[in-house]
Amino acid sequence: xxxxxxxxxxxxxxxxxxxxxxxxxxxxxxxxxxxxxxxxxxxxxxxxxxxxxxxxxxxxxxxxxxxxxxxxxxxxxxxxxxxxxxxxxxxxxxxxxxxxxxxxxxxxxxxxxxxxxxxxxxxxxxxxxxxxxxxxxxxxxxxxxxxxxxxxx
Amino acid sequence: xxxxxxxxxxxxxxxxxxxxxxxxxxxxxxxxxxxxxxxxxxxxxxxxxxxxxxxxxxxxxxxxxxxxxxxxxxxxxxxxxxxxxxxxxxxxxxxxxxxxxxxxxxxxxxxxxxxxxxxxxxxxxxxxxxxxxxxxxxxxxxxxxxxxxxxxxxxxxxxxxxxxxxxxxxxxxxxxxxxxxxxxxxxxxxxxxxxxxxxxxxxxxxxxxxxxxxxxxxxxxxxxxxxxxxxxxxxxxxxxxxxxxxxxxxxxxxxxxxxxxxxxxxxxxxxxxxxxxxxxxx
Numbered sequence: 001x002x003x004x005x006x007x008x009x010x011x012x013x014x015x016x017x018x019x020x021x022x023x024x025x026x027x028x029x030x031x032x033x034x035x036x037x038x039x040x041x042x043x044x045x046x047x048x049x050x051x052x053x054x055x056x057x058x059x060x061x062x063x064x065x066x067x068x069x070x071x072x073x074x075x076x077x078x079x080x081x082x083x084x085x086x087x088x089x090x091x092x093x094x095x096x097x098x099x100x101x102x103x104x105x106x107x108x109x110x111x112x113x114x115x116x117x118x119x120x121x122x123x124x125x126x127x128x129x130x131x132x133x134x135x136x137x138x139x140x141x142x143x144x145x146x147x148x149x150x151x152x153x
Numbered sequence: 154x155x156x157x158x159x160x161x162x163x164x165x166x167x168x169x170x171x172x173x174x175x176x177x178x179x180x181x182x183x184x185x186x187x188x189x190x191x192x193x194x195x196x197x198x199x200x201x202x203x204x205x206x207x208x209x210x211x212x213x214x215x216x217x218x219x220x221x222x223x224x225x226x227x228x229x230x231x232x233x234x235x236x237x238x239x240x241x242x243x244x245x246x247x248x249x250x251x252x253x254x255x256x257x258x259x260x261x262x263x264x265x266x267x268x269x270x271x272x273x274x275x276x277x278x279x280x281x282x283x284x285x286x287x288x289x290x291x292x293x294x295x296x297x298x299x300x301x302x303x304x305x306x307x308x309x310x311x312x313x314x315x316x317x318x319x320x321x322x323x324x325x326x327x328x329x330x331x332x333x334x335x336x337x338x339x340x341x342x343x344x345x346x347x348x349x350x351x352x353x354x355x356x357x358x359x360x361x362x363x364x365x366x367x368x369x370x371x372x373x374x375x376x377x378x379x380x381x382x383x384x385x386x387x388x389x390x391x392x393x394x395x396x397x398x399x400x401x402x403x404x405x406x407x408x409x410x411x412x413x414x415x416x417x418x419x420x421x422x423x424x425x426x427x428x429x430x431x432x433x434x435x
């Protein structure tokens with residue numbers, strides 16, 4: 001929970017000064033799907049998405065839906081595949097980006113997103129994805145260290 | 154039932170949240186205003202964290218900005234110092250050029266007054282011995298200078314050529330004890346000889362006791378010595394003394410040319426005519 005709050009705070013404050021804002025919450029959601037395959041993880045993913053919608057002013061439910069979908073797919077995939085290796089993790093993050101974009105397209109197709117938002121969403125999702133892929137190893141390393149520290153304590 | 158729920162908790166919870174989020178989206182799409190029951194609560198939770206992070210970011214930014222600003226100020230300062238040094242050199246050179254221009258302008262006027270004859274030269278050396286007053290010019294025999302030629306400045310007579318090489322010439326200054334020039338007092342036309350002394354001053358010799366001369370009289374060349382053209386400025390009488398026992402008056406002349414500061418001169422032959430301004434007094 002603390003990590004989630006920390007990622008939220010970073011995403012809403014410091015990261016805004018960067019020319020391209022990485023989607024740390026998406027990476028965190030993938031992490032939850034790989035390492036916390038439980039109702040708690042699913043709840044966390046939903047809360048992350050809802051929080052994004054609430055703080056950003058996006059339609060409520062839009063990011064909640066996307067994050068829940070990402071968690072579901074990653075959690076199901078991690079039951080079948082051996083995921084905790086760097087290449088697999090990057091593949092999952094890439095898949096998560098595609099799923100996020102796909103979720104927005106789906107919502108717009110069923111009339112839950114206005115047409116005006118569509119091209120903007122598609123553009124920003126793609127840029128955020130590129131930066132997220134670059135940051136994934138760092139974020140995962142930080143999360144692993146954090147969990148190891150929490151276990152020792 | 155519990156076993157079923159426990160075994161399928163992930164898909165069940167995922168399915169629940171997917172439906173929940175779709176419902177929320179549908180409700181918000183159809184509603185006239187934004188329905189966000191938890192939004193206020195989330196904002197309040199995040200608020201202190203965001204305040205803290207922003208404050209830290211601001212302080213770090215201020216410190217870094219100050220450091221970078223100081224560093225860039227230092228660089229700017231050094232750059233400005235370099236530019237000031239360069240500009241001071243340019244300004245100095247401009248002043249020098251202006252002064253040289255003025256001196257050369259006067260020399261040109263003198264040259265024209267003498268009918269366009271003469272060789273312009275620069276003083277490039279001085280006597281290494283204090284009691285011999287000579288200077289060296291940067292022109293010599295190859296440029297048309299000959300022994301015995303007069304050396305003039307716009308302010309007055311400098312001296313005469315005493316030795317020569319193809320590219321250099323030595324001038325005996327008029328203030329040297331071994332020099333002499335036949336001169337006239339401009340006002341009274343009294344004739345005498347100007348010669349230097351060991352202490353650097355100049356005396357006007359052979360002025361008889363009854364001759365009309367006083368302080369302030371201008372002394373010019375007479376042209377009769379065959380060296381200096383007639384009418385060239387020598388100086389001004391600054392002291393006249395008469396002693397009962399002596400036949401001649403004791404007359405001191407202050408030279409018009411500043412012999413130690415001369416840089417450009419004109420070397421002319423003794424038969425060069427004089428007249429007009431620039432060292433020649435009407």
